[in-house]
Each structure stands twice: as structure tokens, then as C-alpha cells.
Amino acid sequence: MDNKELIRQLADKLGRSREDVEKLLDAFNGIVAEKNGMLDSVAIPGFGTFEAKKKNERVITNPANGKRMLLPPRVVAGFKISNVLKGKLK
Amino acid sequence: MDNKITFPELIELLAKATNTSKRMSELFLKELFATISQSLIEGESVTVKNLGTFSLEQVKSRKSVSVNTGQEVQIPSHNKVVFTPDKVLADAVNQPFAQFEPVILDDEVTLDQLAAIDAAGSDSIGAMDSIDSGCAMGADEESPVSAEPLVTPPPFVEPQTPVQPEVPVEPSEPSEPSESSETSESLEPTEDDGIDILDIEREKREIARKSFVRGLAIGLVSMLAVALIAVAVWFFCMRGQKHKIVEGRQPVEGVENVQVPAVDSTATQPAEDNTPVVTDTCTATLYLTRMARKHYGDKAFWVYIYEENKDKIDDPNNVAPGTVLVIPPREKYGIDPDDKQSVKTAKEKAYKLFKQFSHGK
Numbered sequence: 001m002d003n004k005e006l007i008r009q010l011a012d013k014l015g016r017s018r019e020d021v022e023k024l025l026d027a028f029n030g031i032v033a034e035k036n037g038m039l040d041s042v043a044i045p046g047f048g049t050f051e052a053k054k055k056n057e058r059v060i061t062n063p064a065n066g067k068r069m070l071l072p073p074r075v076v077a078g079f080k081i082s083n084v085l086k087g088k089l090k
Numbered sequence: 091m092d093n094k095i096t097f098p099e100l101i102e103l104l105a106k107a108t109n110t111s112k113r114m115s116e117l118f119l120k121e122l123f124a125t126i127s128q129s130l131i132e133g134e135s136v137t138v139k140n141l142g143t144f145s146l147e148q149v150k151s152r153k154s155v156s157v158n159t160g161q162e163v164q165i166p167s168h169n170k171v172v173f174t175p176d177k178v179l180a181d182a183v184n185q186p187f188a189q190f191e192p193v194i195l196d197d198e199v200t201l202d203q204l205a206a207i208d209a210a211g212s213d214s215i216g217a218m219d220s221i222d223s224g225c226a227m228g229a230d231e232e233s234p235v236s237a238e239p240l241v242t243p244p245p246f247v248e249p250q251t252p253v254q255p256e257v258p259v260e261p262s263e264p265s266e267p268s269e270s271s272e273t274s275e276s277l278e279p280t281e282d283d284g285i286d287i288l289d290i291e292r293e294k295r296e297i298a299r300k301s302f303v304r305g306l307a308i309g310l311v312s313m314l315a316v317a318l319i320a321v322a323v324w325f326f327c328m329r330g331q332k333h334k335i336v337e338g339r340q341p342v343e344g345v346e347n348v349q350v351p352a353v354d355s356t357a358t359q360p361a362e363d364n365t366p367v368v369t370d371t372c373t374a375t376l377y378l379t380r381m382a383r384k385h386y387g388d389k390a391f392w393v394y395i396y397e398e399n400k401d402k403i404d405d406p407n408n409v410a411p412g413t414v415l416v417i418p419p420r421e422k423y424g425i426d427p428d429d430k431q432s433v434k435t436a437k438e439k440a441y442k443l444f445k446q447f448s449h450g451k
Contacts (some may be wrong), residue, residue: 079175
């Protein structure tokens with residue numbers, strides 16, 4: 001299901017216009033991005049948790065030429081599925 | 091940091107951000123995730139724009155050992171959800187580190203050296219910090235530069251270039267003898283509110299990077315920069331005899347960093363009547379949030395620095411190094427790091443800006 005289809009279905013179910021739904025969805029994405037950026041997690045009961053993890057910087061070695069590289073630290077967005085949904089998917 | 095935003099909190103945030111009722115946003119969120127779940131249960135992957143893709147992956151049946159009994163068990167084949175964050179989300183989340191790129195390490199840089207910086211972060215950052223605070227709020231540090239190069243403690247830190255032997259007429263009375271203030275500056279520990287991990291890493295990378303830039307190239311560049319600064323200083327001093335040069339805006343000598351030179355000289359500006367305007371120069375390691383923390387004690391107030399300098403900043407996430415920014419006085423926007431309300435307003439403003447710019451991408 002792509003974004004369009006998702007918005008169409010949501011608009012149908014909620015009885016709101018697509019623009020409204022899009023606005024809400026955008027705002028939700030913004031909240032997730034903002035909170036995850038602060039390394040906070042956003043928990044959705046019955047669905048899962050959007051959580052960002054900080055990866056430390058590390059030194060890797062290129063096996064081809066033996067050069068060492070210092071990779072920068074980063075924050076990676078992630079999602080942990082809730083046990084409820086996990087059970088349903090089995 | 092590490093807070094969990096619960097569902098009721100999320101509803102409230104969403105209602106506030108979109109100006110809808112809490113009921114509506116709750117309904118929306120529930121429907122949204124019910125729809126996504128339903129689609130996943132039906133075996134279809136779901137893509138949400140600007141958030142990411144939830145896709146299903148088949149896990150094959152495999153053997154394992156039960157932890158309790160030690161018997162072999164067969165784990166049945168099942169589906170698992172793989173979430174791939176959208177580029178927009180990934181970039182927004184990684185924004186604090188976005189400026190960094192992988193660096194090829196020289197042979198001479200050992201892991202011990204990097205680790206040593208981690209451990210005794212404050213010492214080795216001294217050199218870096220002298221640049222930061224030097225071009226920042228320097229009411230008392232406008233001493234002319236001594237002719238001899240500074241000796242920096244760690245061996246792998248770029249030695250500072252000797253600068254401006256021909257220091258011209260000093261306009262305003264220097265508060266201290268140059269040499270002592272200079273050395274005390276470089277020994278000064280870093281930030282008042284302590285170095286957090288983020289900062290240490292930043293400095294560390296800075297040092298690692300610097301070790302490459304050494305050599306003929308930087309020699310030439312810094313010589314050029316020295317000449318530039320000298321000319322700039324001379325130029326301003328000539329003017330300074332008519333106007334008065336603002337105190338504390340003396341060019342700082344720190345030419346050791348390639349991005350910094352010549353920037354400092356631009357910081358010198360004619361006096362503005364009575365109240366000296368506080369300015370600060372952006373560098374690769376000193377940007378809006380860090381500037382706000384330095385001047386106001388809380389990084390949330392970066393929005394006000396941005397508002398004051400809107401004409402110079404296209405995107406607050408990406409301020410070009412070398413941009414000279416005016417730091418507004420606290421009274422102007424009611425800035426008070428101890429006042430929760432004030433911090434909150436700033437954060438709300440930041441959120442609006444954040445939305446504005448993340449949509450623009």
C-alpha cells in the first residue's frame with residue numbers, strides 16, 4: 001500500500017478530506033522526526049515504538065587497500081514492533 | 091533524552107501541531123495504525139511518505155535450543171516487520187551529525203590518541219576552544235597577538251601559526267598584557283556546562299581531520315590568511331582613528347583552522363554608539379544551537395539568533411561556516427533559561443521552523 005492509498009483509506013474511514021488527513025500525517029511525521037532527533041522514542045500501543053539510536057563513531061578498515069577510515073557517529077531512526085502486532089503477524 | 095512519548099502525549103502534541111481537537115487526532119492515530127497493521131497482516135507492505143516503509147520479511151524455520159530445558163526446538167517460519175526510514179526522517183534524526191563525513195586516517199594517528207582525547211577531553215580541546223570563545227563574546231580578550239606561536243599540549247594538534255608580527259596601533263586600551271591572557275585562554279577548560287559526549291566527538295574528529303591538512307598546503311593557506319588579516323587590521327585601524335573600533339571585536343589570531351581565517355577579521359566593525367553589539371561567527375563546530383547555549387545557557391534559544399539574522403541564514407540547519415551572526419540581547423525576546431515558560435516558547439518556535447524547513451526539502 002503506498003502513501004496515496006493509505007491517505008485515501010484514512011480519509012474514507014474518518015470522513016475527512018484528503019488534505020486534512022495529509023496534514024495530520026505530516027504533523028505526525030514531524031513529531032516523530034523531532035522526538036527521535038532528541039533521542040526520545042514515540043510509543044504507539046499495539047503497534048510499536050519509533051525510536052532512534054545513537055551509533056558511536058568507529059574506525060573501519062577497507063579490506064581492499066588496508067586504509068583505515070573514521071566513520072562519524074550518527075543517529076539512526078528505527079522501529080520496534082510491539083508484541084501484540086508481532087503475534088498477529090505470525 | 092531517552093524519554094518515551096506515550097500515546098496521550100502524542101495525541102496532545104498532534105492536536106496542538108494541527109489545531110485539531112484531541113478527539114480527532116486520537117481517532118486519526120488509531121485509524122492510521124489500524125490501517126497499517128491491517129495491511130501488514132494481509133501481507134502487504136506499507137509506505138508512508140516522509141516516514142518510511144514497513145515491509146514484511148519471511149523468516150525461515152530454524153533449529154534452536156530452549157534456554158530452560160536445553161532441548162532442541164524448531165522455531166517455525168514466521169513473518170517479521172522491517173522498517174526502513176525514509177530519507178527525510180533519517181536526515182532529520184541525524185541532523186546533529188550531518189556535517190561529518192568519513193575521514194581516512196593517517197598512519198600516525200593511533201587509536202590510543204583518539205581514546206586519550208575522549209578521556210581527557212577538556213585539555214586537548216583547549217586549542218579549539220580558544221577559537222570559539224575568541225571570536226565570541228570577548229569583552230576582555232581583545233589583546234593583540236603575540237608574535238611567538240602558541241605551544242599546544244597534544245603533539246598531534248596543529249601548531250598555531252605565528253600571526254601578525256606587525257601589530258598596528260592598538261585603538262582601545264588592552265585590558266591585560268597580551269601574552270598572559272593568550273596563554274590563559276588556551277589553557278582554559280571548555281564549556282561552563284561541561285562537555286557532553288557530542289562535543290567530545292566533534293572535537294575529536296576535528297583533531298583527526300587536522301592531522302591531514304598539515305603540510306605544505308596549510309602552510310601556504312595560513313600564510314595567505316595571515317597576510318589578509320594583517321591587511322584587514324591595518325585597514326580598520328586606519329579607519330579606527332576616526333571611528334572607534336568596538337571593544338572586544340579584535341581579530342583573533344587562530345588561523346590554525348582552515349575555515350576560520352579571514353572570518354575573524356570581518357568581525358571587527360565600527361562602534362555602534364553606546365551598546366556594543368555582540369556578534370559571533372559560525373564555524374564547522376559552532377552553530378546556532380551551540381551558540382545559543384553559550385550566550386543564553388540553553389540551546390533552545392537558537393530560534394532567536396536565527397530570527398535576528400534571518401536575512402543571512404537560508405536554512406537554520408545548515409549555516410555556512412564564516413557567517414557572522416548578531417546575538418540579540420536577552421531582553422529583546424525575553425530570554426531566560428531558568429524560566430520554563432520562556433524555554434517552552436522557544437521550543438515551540440523551533441518546532442514551527444523545523445516543520446517549515448523539513449517540508450521545504
